[in-house]
Amino acid sequence: MEEKQARTNKLRTAEEAIREMVPNPCPVLAVGGMHQQNAPMSLVRELIRQRVRIGRLITSPSASIQADLLIAAGLVEEIVTSYVGFEYLGLAPAFRRAVEAGTLRLVEADAPLLVYGLQAAAAGQPFATLPPGLELSDVHRAAPAFYKWTTDPYTGVPALCVPPLRPTVALIHCQQADEFGNAIFRGSVFTDRLMAMAAERTIVQVENVVRASSLYSMATQVGLPAALVAGVVEQAFGNHPCASHRYYNHDEPHLKDYVQKGGTAEGMAAYLQRYVYEPDSHDEYMLRVRTDTPDSFTSPSL
Amino acid sequence: MEEKQARTNKLRTAEEAIREMVPNPCPVLAVGGMHQQNAPMSLVRELIRQRVRIGRLITSPSASIQADLLIAAGLVEEIVTSYVGFEYLGLAPAFRRAVEAGTLRLVEADAPLLVYGLQAAAAGQPFATLPPGLELSDVHRAAPAFYKWTTDPYTGVPALCVPPLRPTVALIHCQQADEFGNAIFRGSVFTDRLMAMAAERTIVQVENVVRASSLYSMATQVGLPAALVAGVVEQAFGNHPCASHRYYNHDEPHLKDYVQKGGTAEGMAAYLQRYVYEPDSHDEYMLRVRTDTPDSFTSPSL
Amino acid sequence: MNQPLSFFTAPKKEPPFSSNELLAYNLALALRDGEVVLTGANNALPVAACRLAQLLHAPNLSFLGGGGGSVNSLVEPLVFPSCDYSYLAAEAVLPLPELIMLQGRPGFINTFFAGGMQVDQFGNCNLSSIGPDWQQPLLRGPGAASLPFMSRFGRTIIYVSAHTPRIFVPKVDFITGPGFLHGAVDFARAQQVLLADGVEY
């Protein structure tokens, strides 16, 4: 019988979490967040500072700066995504430049490839099928190593399939967690919970840590149990320039600036320098943000 | 352009809902609830009173009296289930008797057949695959029309599959709904939400109706949008003798009695007579319950 | 009345609505009672149209408001980010995996709003790649998201604000969202293309 010991505390700084829990190179990395929402940017910036090379990057059905910045930093070999862009703010500068230049291998995907691929990995299923009709799009023809056909054993007709997507590590954000890794989503869950269920290891970036004992009366709102979480990084405002549902909105002027200045390689290098490499702390990062785009970062209206 | 009109009110009595919304015979009926919890018993009893014949009954991964009573009434031709029983209270008397007598066609299933079959129906997928290893069980060999093999197009090895399960009608329970059909789960969701997403039409039995306007501040807890719900039946204590999470516990003495007396065809007929056919209202039903097993029906401890 | 109306002399008078409001109104007219509408990304105008339709003639219309999973959101004021937290003031919120699952559900999504970097005469939409070879794109777009599901929706309303030959092409370079493919014969399902100015074809 083992010795009595305390339950493991999973709290880490971003620096510790990336160093201890993400292999370099990382074969398959999933990064959470959808459009401008709930992207774990503190972890993303730390990945870049530690120069973690990513064999394959898997995104949510619609990623923005959390994918674009990793590409800008030259860390991504292949991306499996159904969307990298800034919605009403424009195209993703680094993603666009890298795909057009042929320096990034793109696996053209649609949303169901990502969702059913992650589900299959979480479930241990060998593959998943797509509803008939999706084959009318050219998407599957552009990624024939991922979209494959088999025979429907019930009807004999061909069925289009997607493979399991099993991230080595998933980096996601949620609003709160306790020190053991029980994680609470205070808004949309997007594909973030699913990524954690599919990944071998998950690091959760949160706005604030809560007491474990507070969970017992609200367990149906705890979206991930500790058993699925390897590390918890507490970083208030850590999603900036993206939003954290219920906590703060995205920083629109900052993102506009990114999309515009990132349009050139020099502008992007300057952005990385000023906002990723130079700040030696999140406080220093936020000070630069507040200086460069004052009053642009606000709380949500709800 | 259509004329301006009010939004449709979906509130019905159990009698109206079954009569208007369930075809007789009903090709495929799904009934919700898990073990002794959250079974829509008022709807089940009404099905029996209206003698709705069921071509195929689909249950949650573990059903109890909501399936057994329909079988006892002689209404079920085929059942697709992974469990009908009373857990610590014993075996399901009608299910056992009917299968042993050969009067009920049983499709032997495991939990993933039900879950992935319903998911495939909800998603429009032609079929779903099972994780390797499940084929070591005899279950799939007992239901070869349901469990079939195809080829994994990524590895070339055989993969065991399950077909979509698309209920014509799903009968489920949740704690609350508004009059338009937005439905709120105040405890475990079991496979009840999934049944509603898979079914062509869903009737929800609730403990009480809430105002639509109360939902806007708690929308993440609204488990089914009105678009997935055809009818709402308000019946306080309508799950009896099963529990409604957060509202009341199961009635253990009553269920024990059912399991014991239902062990003979005569006992079962008497049960049906006393608790299903004779009471002309839910109030009359509850009066009989309170008389026959006083003090046995309590609120939950949490 | 005393002064003759003329392009040059008429008093500078704002119309009582903006062109976006006009567009939202026209989109609303295309919506029907009882429909389930998927609004996708960049959805402020479709959301305005859905809300207006609900108030005018379609009280049983349900709209899904972006990847956040809201159903029949009251979002007020309208915001541009389709996944914004303010959308969650809604009747219900579905997790994104289920929202994507339900996009494949037979008959569930009646109407979808789409657009694209290119839209062709058969209603095909391209959000992926411009240029003759998708492996060496001249312009790389954001990607497919849920656009391939267009083949399963009841109908798709394509609205495009910029009416230029660069967008309206005879044939898209890449079919991200399938319309009638190479002609109506290819694709039996009824679809509808509604331009920004309200012209249907």
Added chain:
Amino acid sequence: MNQPLSFFTAPKKEPPFSSNELLAYNLALALRDGEVVLTGANNALPVAACRLAQLLHAPNLSFLGGGGGSVNSLVEPLVFPSCDYSYLAAEAVLPLPELIMLQGRPGFINTFFAGGMQVDQFGNCNLSSIGPDWQQPLLRGPGAASLPFMSRFGRTIIYVSAHTPRIFVPKVDFITGPGFLHGAVDFARAQQVLLADGVEY
């Protein structure tokens, strides 16, 4: 001390624990720190064992408490229905479809508690059908539930309170939950069978 101890003359003294408590204690000893344990239905004793193990030597053990989806429930007092609402006083609650999904996740469930109407020498469990022909069962059991996932779990602890030849058979009539099938050679994964009295084999 003055009186000699004898089976017949010893004062009738209750042992300081019940046999169920002894069983829970022995089950707890079989659990290891850091494990994820699935307790299934009829799970009062496994849940007691998990809670005890957490307090004794396995603070990082997580247990999934029945179809209600609770993780690390504080359920107090212990109740018999595995899906009872009182289980939701927990650290987290997973929807049942996800709980079943995660039962297939490679390496996730380390330990599962099982039983059966029949258990054979190779740890196969039968909850389906007694008799030579499953199509004409002499006794129809409740069914498989999640038992076929036994093949994917790290190990399964089989506990059976009634030690009768009717339950412990050489070969089950129907393999609902696969153990070592027809011998260890068939089934490379390590499994453990723990009897109610604590004997492991």
